[in-house]
Amino acid sequence: xxxxxxxxxxxxxxxxxxxxxxxxxxxxxxxxxxxxxxxxxxxxxxxxxxxxxxxxxxxxxxxxxxxxxxxxxxxxxxxxxxxxxxxxxxxxxxxxxxxxxxxxxxxxxxxxxxxxxxxxxxxxxxxxxxxxxxxxxxxxxxxxxxxxxxx
Numbered sequence: 001x002x003x004x005x006x007x008x009x010x011x012x013x014x015x016x017x018x019x020x021x022x023x024x025x026x027x028x029x030x031x032x033x034x035x036x037x038x039x040x041x042x043x044x045x046x047x048x049x050x051x052x053x054x055x056x057x058x059x060x061x062x063x064x065x066x067x068x069x070x071x072x073x074x075x076x077x078x079x080x081x082x083x084x085x086x087x088x089x090x091x092x093x094x095x096x097x098x099x100x101x102x103x104x105x106x107x108x109x110x111x112x113x114x115x116x117x118x119x120x121x122x123x124x125x126x127x128x129x130x131x132x133x134x135x136x137x138x139x140x141x142x143x144x145x146x147x148x149x150x151x
Contacts, residue, residue, distance in 0.1 A: 003051040003093050025086055029093075032058050052094060056135070059090040098137045100145070106133055107145040122146045 001009075007026055014023040032054050037046060044050065066083040069076040098106075110128045111117050125146045130139060 003048045004046065006093065021082070021085065022089065025089060029055060029058065055090055055093050059087060059094065062087050062090070095135070098133065100141060103137050103141050104145050106137070107142065107149050111149055117150050120150060122150055125150070
């Protein structure tokens with residue numbers, strides 16, 4: 001089932017069950033897609049790859065907001081809970097990310113293919129891994145693995 005179909009079904013179910021947070025989330029995703037497709041210069045079709053891109057961008061923005069709210073302490077507990085739920089719910093439509101062990105393997109392979117860690121800059125290795133495994137790994141995890149591999 002396509003992501004578009006899944007979202008339509010989720011929207012219907014959220015309306016029936018009066019699940020307001022889920023309803024708002026799906027509506028927000030549909031709005032983000034509409035913004036993307038009506039923006040000047042768009043001439044493609046709406047497919048799963050585009051949905052994943054739109055959802056990923058939205059999920060990343062929500063993660064950043066979550067980090068900011070967590071820094072506010074007890075005064076933002078409600079927002080932290082809402083954003084945590086939302087980020088977790090978005091995973092439903094996103095492909096699974098690589099595990100820490102898999103990322104470490106990719107980083108080690110990249111370091112070896114680039115001639116060992118002597119004289120290597122972390123930015124080159126991060127770029128190599130992220131380009132080779134686009135969308136499969138969290139950039140922060142790749143950065144941590146590269147820093148530990150080059151240390």
